[in-house]
Amino acid sequence: MNVYRHARLLRTIVLMIVTGALLLVWVLPLIWAFVVSLKSEREVLAYPPSVVFEPTWSNYVDALFGSFSIVDSLLTSTIVATATTVLTIALAVPAAYAFARLRLPAKRPLGFYTLATQMVPPVGLVIPYFLILNRLSWLDTYHGMVIVYLTFSLPFAIWLMVSYMEDIPWEMEEAAFLDRASRLQTLWHIVIPQVRGGIAVTVIFVFLNAWNEFLFAVQLGGNTVRPVTVAMYNFVSVEQTLWAKLSAAALVAMLPVVIIGIAAQRQIVKGLTVGAVKGGARK
């Protein structure tokens, strides 16, 4: 009898049970929403909840093509979230590089204030932003919404990217300088390929935040710019809440984020393995 092998087996089992229990906390609402989305509105409100019912896809058809169709809103959300993500990465990468590498005057205070913008509660910013956009006539416009989102995502993205950039050995960039690469060429050829993992993480966070944002979208958007989070709110009215349709819409709205997550995950893994250089070439 191998005592150690038993102990290891036991440990694995306990670990799986704990992990499973934790996972359940996250997955249960999703499963619940999926089950609800397959019920009729009447069955949703039945008490006790019906376990056996006839599943129907009609809620998905309604959510997508019915009177409260979310298709246009999905497109809006895609435009807003994609534009926010692309602009954030385009601006955050060079900014993070500057923070990580250049000898800038007032680098420390700049770094602090960049992060300090994250400390203001969003609710406190809704009214100022509303007034500013109103004065600029940018309410209910794509560029207005994207710029507002940038004010949140950019500081966060810079802060996240700086740590990735700092991990690249400085000699590697010096080698590139000696090889006649300019700063920008070094950033493009040497630094960015090595922080792909960091960029992927940033993309996920920024896209996710822009996609799921509700507070600013509902205040600063309108009929032109109505992201899916706001559109879903149409299923909630004073008279009733259309739980089944709301669940169907929510699950559909989740899909793009899940796809982006899976796609970026491959890059994160790649980014991690690229660093696995033995023999001190990447100290």
Add this chain to the structure above:
Amino acid sequence: MSPKGRVSLRGIRKEFGRFVALDDIDLDIEPVEFFALLGPSGSGKTTTLRLVAGLDTPDEGTLTVDGVDVTFAPPGERDVAMVFQNYALYPHMTVRDNIAFPLKMAKAPASSIDELVREAAAKVRIDHLLHRRPGQLSGGQQQRCALARAIVRKPKLFLLDEPLSNLDAQLRLETRVELKKLQRNLNVTAIYVTHDQEEAMTLADRMAIFLEGTIKQIGTPAEVFDHPNCVEVAAFIGSPPMNIIPAALNGRTLTIEGHSVALHRDPGHPPGPVIVGIRPGSLRIDPEGIPTQLYLQENMGETWLLNLKLGEMIVKMRVAHSERSAEGETVPISFAPGAIHLFDAETGLRVQVN
């Protein structure tokens, strides 16, 4: 065409905060020379190399390459290539792309890049590894890849920052020979930073000894080894280095720990305290000599190293296998008067004896 790659440093000073890394450095490196910058850590040798590379700029002084002032020129405009201590290979690129990178940045025609890469890789015998990434190479192969990247665009200056220090002992010896061959074939000026004096002695045509931010001596390895110009260099060069023993001089008579030794001739130094330097291999066992006590003996393979107590000092002596004795025993030692180096006790500078 006269060979290129003459480097001159004049009055170079470099500070990092309050720390003076380099102070008043004057140095001339001739074209096609293999020049070693030798010194312990923190002596300023790497800083000097970085100034030549353009990765740092001096606070004072000028730096010229082939007569052109490049003191503040950016690294890319100096036509220098460098092999870093940790190689600084680009981990996301294949060996081929690593070697091709300097050519691409120099906008070499795409048609010629492939051939030049193969040629450089063949010179360091990694042409069969071009498709690999640095992470898939051994330490020695990574080092060759870094060398190939440095030689591919035929630079004017070839800078090496302790390139062998990450290799194991066996590989280091092999690579050392190849490095020297490579430099001769390429006919290029090489500046080589090392703290390993054996490397410097074997590789360099000439070398500069750095200590505490200044150059103490410049010369061929033989000159530096045989005629160290100050007590600091004497105490640094050699493995193990010279024994440094305080003594008193009076005319031709040298007194060490109360024992008198007659010199060949009068060094012409005023009577008073001096410092005697003597290599462990120049000491011999002599029944008439100065008595010492054997403190510890170390097996060095072909020879033994005796640690002898002379007064409060430990004197190291290299002996043949047959000459070792038991610890605690008395070992009388002497030396040929011609084998000693004499230094002024005040200034530490060499006093000519022989």
